[in-house]
Amino acid sequence: MRENINIISRFVAFVSTAVLIVLIFYLKFKPLHFNPIGGNLDESWQAALAYAAEKGLRFGTDIAFTGGPLSGIYTRSFQNGAPFQLAIYSLAVPIYIGVSLTHLLQKNIAPLTARVLIVALIGICPFVQKDIFLLSIPFFAAMSGVSGTGGANRAISVSGAVLAGIVSLSKFSVFPLAILCLFAADLSDLKQRRLPLHLAAMGLAFCVAFIGSGQDKSQIIPFILSSLEVSSGYSSAMSIPGRSRELAAYLGASLAFIALLFYVTLNDGRWRDVTRKLLISLIFFAFLFIGFKAGFVRHDLHSIIAWNVLTVAVLTCAATMCGRRLSFVAILLAIASIIPPYILLSNEAGRSLLTDTGALVRDANEEFSLLKIFTVAPEQWLADLQNTQTSAKARLGENSGLQKYQGTIDVVPSNQSLAIAAGSNYHPRPTIQEYTTYNSKLIARNRAFFQGEQAPDYLVFAPGSIDGRHPASAEGSLWPLFFSRYEPVDEQPQGLVLAKRTTPITNLEAETVSVEASIDREVEVPKDDAPLMMAVHVQPRLLGKIMDILYRPPGTQLTVKYDDGAIISYRLIPEMADAGFLLSPLVNTTSDYVLVSTGRTGYPALRRARSVKITMGGGHQLAYDDKIRIDFTRLDAAKLTASNKNAFIDSAIRKADSLTPLLRENVLKEPSFITIPEGVLAHAPMSLHLQVAGASKVSLAFGLRTGAWQNGGASDGACFLVKAGDQVMMNRCLNPKDVEADRPEQTVTLDIPKGVSNLTLETACGVSCGWDWAYWGGVYIE
Known part of the structure; x- marks a missing residue:
């Protein structure tokens, strides 16, 4: 009877813990929440990947990127071609992480207090980027496969291998981590004389999901090769330096964890098997290495990924390996790894533990409502997403000006979503965005694209x-x-x-x-x-x-x-x-x-x-x-x-001719006096010289750039003056933020006083000089 009670209590504890952890990851990952199309840099490549999948473009041939046909799992961008498929896969992510982590916690190596603290720390850890969710899947799968021999271990590890294969089609950086971690799990199976299923399960799921997403099976190898091409050039091309103190702190924390891991595996009696020690170490090192690369190559807020990986690794070690005394040491180290991301988020976005926790609670009602609608009326869930997408496209594409071009079109600036929103026949080159064409193989792909018959009819450049x-x-x-x-x-x-x-x-x-x-x-x-x-x-x-x-x-x-x-x-x-x-x-x-x-x-x-x-x-x-x-x-x-x-080129040359009198007399100086599409920027306050010897009239075009007063621009206006010596020939102030008539480019024609050979063109500040992006659009001397 007592044994049955213990079994029931352990089952209840497992279920309640699993529900709690799944709930935490569900609210952080938001698996049923897909974002509509947007216009910034990241939203543009995300929209391009979703468009490519919807249109059946071949990933690996037509598209060479680290995101695949299921990119929506990672980007959370709405993809009309396979919304339910992406939703099911996305739901599987928090469910799998919650169940596998609970399984590891229930091994009873860490004391109850430590396990409660572990769950609490997971709840407050700021999982900002989605990378940590996807990278955790092969890590937990391998840990489950290597740390035990029971049927539950095998079921969880193999199902994790399947999910790792699927999410690799969303974010390719999961693929190399999965290969390393699941290879360790298969070696463990071989050591225990069991059939190694992990890599096979991952590969099969990868192929089935790839074909199920609408891709041809012949593109599987090209997709892997093209993704490796993109990944191989990332470090040298996309790296940016960051805070050296943060990097030093991360390396110090990582070395402390590695020392703890070595101590546990070398001294704990449960880890006498040398092969098992090596495999456990391989899994942790692979997880930490991929996290380090994801976080510190491009050292901005990406570094939070590395800290998140370290936190998950330390808490997993505390749950499964550290025992009663060392588990609290690991928890203290996990707390230390949670603090830096909050410091970064506070400095960059004003976020804190309090605001993050509050947001999690506020989001719960919305996320549970989505889950209810998805379960009871999935067609309504889809219709709501489609309506939101349609509205976002209408807003974004309204002023793009691309609707009139009937042929195929590609976009070089990183705003491809504008062409997609406008309903253009977007026909992207393989690398999609210009800054990712960073090695010889990718350059060769794009060159072949533009040299071939598939080259677009129009190119926005x-x-x-x-x-x-x-x-x-x-x-x-x-x-x-x-x-x-x-x-x-x-x-x-x-x-x-x-x-x-x-x-x-x-x-x-x-x-x-x-x-x-x-x-x-x-x-x-x-x-x-x-x-x-x-x-x-x-x-x-x-x-x-x-x-x-x-x-x-x-x-x-x-x-x-x-x-x-x-x-x-x-x-x-x-x-x-x-x-x-x-x-x-x-x-x-x-x-x-x-x-x-x-x-x-x-x-x-x-x-x-x-x-x-x-x-x-x-x-x-x-x-x-x-x-x-x-x-x-x-x-x-x-x-x-x-x-x-052609007529457009002739007009552009006339515009260039009109700027020549100003540029001949005034030296360009960044960033306040430079050429811009409107003419020349003359950020107020500025004074320019203009030679008008022998001329009777001068016509001027001038204005404030739209960015000075639109989309967050806060200019309070600027004034434009034309002087002949001490005589003020024109003094015109513009305030386009408040006065609609001041928004278009302005023109004026002035009579030049006799004997005057030099004019001064001035731009003066309004109440303040901030956002005073004044420009002269042209000078026409008669």
Whole structure:
């Protein structure tokens, strides 16, 4: 009788604990909550992946990204093609994590008090990014498989392997972790003379879910290979430095945990089996390593992923391995790993433990309502998501201007969601976003795309990139191909619209000059007014390749001296630079692109490079060969000019001509006086000179950029003055935030007093100078 009571009490304890933990992870993961399309950088690639899955594009061939056909599990973006499939898979994530973690807790190695603390710490841990949920699945599966021999262990570990295979189609970084962890679980099975099922179960689930998502089975291997291509270039291309103190604190906490893990496995009598010790260590190290890479390569708020992984690892160790005394040591270490994320969130987003807990409670009602609707009336759940998506698309696509283009279209700036929201026939290149085209294989994929018959009819284009990269690094090596196969025909808020030519320009690239150089050595740029491409060939050493795998290689910088005296440094991605990009003239704006792509390189607004220098961060001698080669390739400006003649280009040239009088007399100075699509930015307060000798009239265009007063812009207005000596010829103040008539570009024509040869154009602040993004749109002298 007592034995039956114990069994019942253990069952009740297991069920109640599992329900509580599943509830915690359910509210944090929100498996039935899918977000509508949005317009920022991350929302754009998420929307592009959802669109690709809906349209049946081939992941691995048409799309090369670390997200797959089930990306919605990770991104939480609405995907109309398979909403119920994604919902079921998403529901399985918190359920599996809750049940597997409860199973590990119920092994009774940690005392009851410790287990209560473990559950409480899970509840307050700030799981901000979704990575931690997906990465935990293969970790818990392997821990269940290696830590015990019962039927429950095997059922939980194999089902975890199945789920790991499925979620790998959402976030590919789960795939290598799953391979390592489940390999350890299979080795444990072999040691115990059991059939190893974990990797087989994962592989089968991966393939079945891939085909079930609408993909062809022939794309399975291409998908894996393309995802590896993207993953292999991530560390060197996407890394950004962060807070060194945080990194030191994380490494210290991780080393403390590893020391605790070693102590337990070496000294605890339960861990006499050497093979088991090694396998347990492999699982923990794999989990910590993938978490470290996910968190600290791109060291911003991504670092919370690494802290979350450490917290889960420490709490799992406390639950399953540490025993009565050491479990509390592990819990103290887990508490220490929870604190840094809250410090980061407090500094960046004003979030605290109190606000996070309050939000969890507030969200509970909404999430349970969703669960009720999904269970009772799933068609209503789907209809609500579709209505929200339709409304979001209408708002986002309303002012895109892309609805009128009937052919296929691709978008280079990272706002692909605008084309999708507009209902355009979006036809993406494989890498989707420009900043992910960061190694030779990915560049080759995009080059083949634009050279082939599948190239889109239209290309929305604007220079500029992320992380301080050179503005011409946006698909930089493909610019000669864009010049050859596309011509500018229009401009919309997100960039130029380039139309495919009937007949491409041939033999655009002329002679190439190669220069042998070295790191930190200044190299003169060949004197030439024609467009000039530059390719930088840097050779990594073996240690550099190892650094790239384990963490990240030293950062690389390109410093350019321009003919106007400006010296600007840019982030350089070695493999992108190896393929080349347009160095000179500097193309900062869409207006610059129109001029250079049509061979009109003689305008004063276009900066020409005079010298370049490649520099690297500390330790580069170990990572890269000091000797480098730089190739300068001249493009045929005459061919570009002869092949580019249409109404839009003529208008753009007239606009450039209208800015020449200002740019001839005033030197550009970042960031307050630069060329912009509207003309030239003259951030108030600023005074510019204008030569008008012999002229009788001057017409001026001016205004405030829309960003000064829209979408959070808080300008209180600015004034525009024209002076002839002490005489004020015009004083016009604009306040577009409050006055609708002040929002469009303004124009004025003034009579020039006799004998006046020089005018002063001033922009003056309103009450404050913040957001006073004033511009002069053109000067027309008669």
